Amino acid sequence: MAQYSGSCxxxxxxxxxxxxxxxxxxxxxxxxxxxxxxHGGSWTSDPQGRVEVTLSGPVSRYRFGTKxxxxxxxxxxxxxxxxxxxxxxxxxxxxxxxxxxxxxxxLDQAAPIxxxxxILDSRLDRRAKGWTPAMIKDxx
Numbered sequence: 161m162a163q164y165s166g167s168c169x170x171x172x173x174x175x176x177x178x179x180x181x182x183x184x185x186x187x188x189x190x191x192x193x194x195x196x197x198x199h200g201g202s203w204t205s206d207p208q209g210r211v212e213v214t215l216s217g218p219v220s221r222y223r224f225g226t227k228x229x230x231x232x233x234x235x236x237x238x239x240x241x242x243x244x245x246x247x248x249x250x251x252x253x254x255x256x257x258x259x260x261x262x263x264x265x266x267l268d269q270a271a272p273i274x275x276x277x278x279i280l281d282s283r284l285d286r287r288a289k290g291w292t293p294a295m296i297k298d299x300x
Contacts, residue, residue, distance in 0.1 A: 172217020179209035253294035
């Protein structure tokens with residue numbers, strides 16, 4: 161299983177994303193929502209993979225829109241490396257490819273995607289099927 165490491169700019173929020181898929185198979189989605197456009201967010205996930213997020217500094221959880229996902233926001237440097245949501249009793253997440261050490265191989269594949277107008281049930285179903293099982297480790 162390949163491991164992709166990443167973090168916010170200051171390192172207070174780190175992540176380990178594991179997947180058997182290559183970056184080309186995983187792809188990256190450049191979200192067209194106003195938040196992601198302002199932050200330059202491109203994301204990837206693998207429902208058969210795993211992501212572990214470690215919090216070792218101050219982190220804020222930001223919710224907007226449908227208020228069903230937490231954007232993990234480092235309050236020191238301002239970077240959002242991951243988004244998590246509880247779906248069907250499981251914590252799932254997406255990884256911001258811009259924050260991965262190997263970001264270039266993902267960004268070459270990035271394709272725009274627009275979820276505006278997606279109804280809530282469809283959004284939750286899409287996450288349940290496509291987001292990565294996640295775990296958050298708080299070391300603060």
